[in-house]
Amino acid sequence: MLIPGIDAGNSRFKYAVADEAGNPKLITNRFGESFTPSAVFFTSDGSTIVGTEALNAGFAEPQRLVTNWKRAMGTDTALYIDDNGKEYFAMDILAILLADAKESIETKTDQVVNEAVITVPANYSDLQKQQTIDAASKVGIKAILLPHEPTAAALGNKLHDRNNCTALVYDLGGGTFDVTVVRSRGNVFTIIATGGDSNIGGRDFNDRISEKLLDEFEVKNSFRPQKDQDPIFYQEMTQRIEQLKISLSIQNQSQIVLSCQGKQLQMTITRQQFDSWVMDLAVKTMAKTNQVIKDKNLDISQIDEVYAVGGGAMMPIIIEQLEELTGKKVSRRCEPHVAAALGAVFAGRLEYKRKNEPYPNGDVVLPAPDYILHEILSHSxxxxxxxxxxxxxxxxxxxxxxxxxxxxxxxxxxxxxxxxxxxxxxxxxxxxxxxxxxxxxxxxxxxxxxxxxxxxxxxxxxxxxxxxxxxxxxxxxxxxxxxxxxxxxxxxxxxxxxxxxxxx
Ligand SMILES: Nc1ncnc2c1ncn2[C@@H]1O[C@H](COP(=O)(O)OP(=O)(O)OP(=O)(O)O)[C@@H](O)[C@H]1O
Ligand SMILES: [Mg+2]
CATH class of the missing domain: 2.60.34.10 (Substrate Binding Domain Of DNAk; Chain A, domain 1)
Structure with missing residues (x-):
C-alpha cells in the first residue's frame, strides 16, 4: 500500500509518493507525462477520457470537454449535462480525475492506493472540503488529509528544514491564488497566516490574451469569432494561447497564428505587451499578499525568505513584482508547479505521526518525521x-x-x-x-x-x-x-x- 500526495489542480493533477527514505518523488502518469491535464471528455457512448487525450478529443467536439472544474466546487453549477440529461457537478469531475489518478499511480507503482493526501486551496470552504472528501470516497480513496496548497508547497520546498526562518509562500496556480506565511523554529513548523483569492489564476492571464487577440482579429478581418458558432476555433485558440504564454516566460517575444472561417490573424506578441495586459492581475495578487502579511501585524522586513510556487509563478512579471514587494530575491528549492504534490507526501507522513500509527510505504514502514506541523483555520x-x-x-x-x-x-x-x-x-x-x-x-x-x-x-x-x-x-x-x-x-x-x- 502507498499513500500518494495528489495535487488536485484546476489545470493539472500532479502525483507524488515517498521513496524508500521517505522523501517525496514525483511520479508520471501512465502515459509517462509529469502531470495530467485536469480535463475530462465525455464520449458519446457514455464513457470518459481524462488528461491529454481528453484535450485532444476536445478539438473535434469541444462541447464534450470539461476543464476548469475548481471554481465550481461547492456550487450548483452543472459543468456538463450528458446525452441522457444527467448533470455533472465539479465534485463529479473531481471524482473522475481522482479515479484516473488512482489508476495511474497503481499502474506506475504496482501498489494499491486506498488512501491519499489531496491538496485544496487555503481558502476552500467547509463545503468544498467536504465535497473533496466525498469525491475521493466515491472512487475508493480515503482522503486522510486535505492540506492547504501553499502549506503543502512550503513542505515541498522543505521549509520545515530551515531553522529559525519566516517564509512567504506565494502560490499562483491555474485557477486559484493562495498566500501563506510559515515559520520554522527548531522542529516546529507553524503556518502563521494564510489568505488568497480563488478567483485569480493562470486562466485569467490566458483570458486577457484571448480578449486582445479577438479584438485584433476583429479589427483586421471585420469579424469576431463567437464561441457558440466557432467552438473548434476557440478550442485551438485556448491551446495556442497557453503555448504563447509559456513561450513568453522564456523569451521576449513569440508568434501566434489564428484562423477562423478562412480569415487569419498572425501576430508577434512581446513580453512587454503581455505584461501590460496582465499587470492589474499581478498587482492584485501582490496587494493580497501584502494584506495577509499586514493582517498578521508582520512587517515585510520580518520575512526571511520568499518562495513562488504554482505554474503561474513561472511568469517573469510575477517574480519581478514579488521581489519588488518584498525586497527579497525569490528562492526555489524545487520546481514551482510540483511543490504541492511533493509536500502532500510529507503532510501524509505527519498525519500518520499525529495519529501515532506506522506509515506504510509499499513493503516497508517509515519512521515518523522528527518535526511537527501546526496548521490554521483560513476563515472565521x-x-x-x-x-x-x-x-x-x-x-x-x-x-x-x-x-x-x-x-x-x-x-x-x-x-x-x-x-x-x-x-x-x-x-x-x-x-x-x-x-x-x-x-x-x-x-x-x-x-x-x-x-x-x-x-x-x-x-x-x-x-x-x-x-x-x-x-x-x-x-x-x-x-x-x-x-x-x-x-x-x-x-x-x-x-x-x-x-x-x-x-x-
Ligand atoms: N512556464 C510557464 N509560464 C507561465 N505560466 C505557466 C507556465 N507553466 C505553467 N503555467 C501556468 O500555470 C498554470 C498551471 O499551474 P499549476 O499546475 O501550478 O496549477 P494548478 O495546480 O493546476 O491550479 P490550482 O493550483 O489553481 O488548482 C496554468 O495556468 C499554466 O498556464
Ligand atoms: Mg496548484
Missing part, C-alpha cells in the same frame, strides 16, 4: 445572532488563523420568553458581519426546550475543528441538558422562521 466561523437592534449578524466562535484542530464553546441567551426551539445557523464570516453577506454553512435545531418565561439559562454552542479544518457544531441547553449536533445539509438559505439565539 460563527453563528447567526440578533444584535441589539434586531439585525442578523455573525457572532464568531472560531476566528480566522485559529490553530487546527481546535475546540471552542460560547454561550448564548434565548431571544424571547418561552422559546421552545432554537435554530443554530452556522456562518462563515467575521464577527459582527451582516449575516446576509456571510456564507451559510448549514443549520440545525435544538428542540424541546422547557418553557422559560424569565429566559433564564444559556445555550452552549461548541465548534470543533478536525484536522482537515472541517467543522462539527454542537448545541446544549444548560438548563435542561438537551443537546443537538449539526448535520450539515449545505442548504444555501439564510431564511428560517424559527427563533434565533442572541449573543450572551
Amino acid at each position: 466561523v460563527g453563528v447567526l445572532v440578533l444584535d441589539e437592534n434586531g439585525n442578523d449578524i455573525c457572532n464568531e466562535i472560531l476566528a480566522k488563523d485559529t490553530p487546527v484542530p481546535s475546540i471552542q464553546t460560547k454561550l448564548f441567551k434565548l431571544s424571547e420568553p418561552d422559546q421552545m426551539a432554537v435554530t443554530i445557523k452556522i456562518l462563515q464570516g467575521e464577527n459582527g458581519q451582516d449575516a446576509d453577506s456571510c456564507q451559510p454553512l448549514g443549520h440545525f435545531e435544538l428542540e424541546g426546550l422547557p418553557a422559560r418565561p424569565d429566559m433564564i439559562g444559556r445555550i452552549e454552542v461548541t465548534f470543533s475543528l478536525d484536522n482537515n479544518g472541517i467543522l462539527t457544531a454542537r448545541a446544549r441547553d444548560n438548563a435542561s441538558g438537551k443537546t443537538a449536533e449539526m448535520e450539515i445539509n449545505y442548504e444555501i438559505s439564510a431564511n428560517s422562521d424559527a427563533n434565533q439565539v442572541d449573543a450572551a
Whole structure:
C-alpha cells in the first residue's frame, strides 16, 4: 500500500509518493507525462477520457470537454449535462480525475492506493472540503488529509528544514491564488497566516490574451469569432494561447497564428505587451499578499525568505513584482508547479505521526518525521445572532488563523420568553458581519426546550475543528441538558422562521 500526495489542480493533477527514505518523488502518469491535464471528455457512448487525450478529443467536439472544474466546487453549477440529461457537478469531475489518478499511480507503482493526501486551496470552504472528501470516497480513496496548497508547497520546498526562518509562500496556480506565511523554529513548523483569492489564476492571464487577440482579429478581418458558432476555433485558440504564454516566460517575444472561417490573424506578441495586459492581475495578487502579511501585524522586513510556487509563478512579471514587494530575491528549492504534490507526501507522513500509527510505504514502514506541523483555520466561523437592534449578524466562535484542530464553546441567551426551539445557523464570516453577506454553512435545531418565561439559562454552542479544518457544531441547553449536533445539509438559505439565539 502507498499513500500518494495528489495535487488536485484546476489545470493539472500532479502525483507524488515517498521513496524508500521517505522523501517525496514525483511520479508520471501512465502515459509517462509529469502531470495530467485536469480535463475530462465525455464520449458519446457514455464513457470518459481524462488528461491529454481528453484535450485532444476536445478539438473535434469541444462541447464534450470539461476543464476548469475548481471554481465550481461547492456550487450548483452543472459543468456538463450528458446525452441522457444527467448533470455533472465539479465534485463529479473531481471524482473522475481522482479515479484516473488512482489508476495511474497503481499502474506506475504496482501498489494499491486506498488512501491519499489531496491538496485544496487555503481558502476552500467547509463545503468544498467536504465535497473533496466525498469525491475521493466515491472512487475508493480515503482522503486522510486535505492540506492547504501553499502549506503543502512550503513542505515541498522543505521549509520545515530551515531553522529559525519566516517564509512567504506565494502560490499562483491555474485557477486559484493562495498566500501563506510559515515559520520554522527548531522542529516546529507553524503556518502563521494564510489568505488568497480563488478567483485569480493562470486562466485569467490566458483570458486577457484571448480578449486582445479577438479584438485584433476583429479589427483586421471585420469579424469576431463567437464561441457558440466557432467552438473548434476557440478550442485551438485556448491551446495556442497557453503555448504563447509559456513561450513568453522564456523569451521576449513569440508568434501566434489564428484562423477562423478562412480569415487569419498572425501576430508577434512581446513580453512587454503581455505584461501590460496582465499587470492589474499581478498587482492584485501582490496587494493580497501584502494584506495577509499586514493582517498578521508582520512587517515585510520580518520575512526571511520568499518562495513562488504554482505554474503561474513561472511568469517573469510575477517574480519581478514579488521581489519588488518584498525586497527579497525569490528562492526555489524545487520546481514551482510540483511543490504541492511533493509536500502532500510529507503532510501524509505527519498525519500518520499525529495519529501515532506506522506509515506504510509499499513493503516497508517509515519512521515518523522528527518535526511537527501546526496548521490554521483560513476563515472565521460563527453563528447567526440578533444584535441589539434586531439585525442578523455573525457572532464568531472560531476566528480566522485559529490553530487546527481546535475546540471552542460560547454561550448564548434565548431571544424571547418561552422559546421552545432554537435554530443554530452556522456562518462563515467575521464577527459582527451582516449575516446576509456571510456564507451559510448549514443549520440545525435544538428542540424541546422547557418553557422559560424569565429566559433564564444559556445555550452552549461548541465548534470543533478536525484536522482537515472541517467543522462539527454542537448545541446544549444548560438548563435542561438537551443537546443537538449539526448535520450539515449545505442548504444555501439564510431564511428560517424559527427563533434565533442572541449573543450572551
Ligand atoms: N512556464 C510557464 N509560464 C507561465 N505560466 C505557466 C507556465 N507553466 C505553467 N503555467 C501556468 O500555470 C498554470 C498551471 O499551474 P499549476 O499546475 O501550478 O496549477 P494548478 O495546480 O493546476 O491550479 P490550482 O493550483 O489553481 O488548482 C496554468 O495556468 C499554466 O498556464
Ligand atoms: Mg496548484
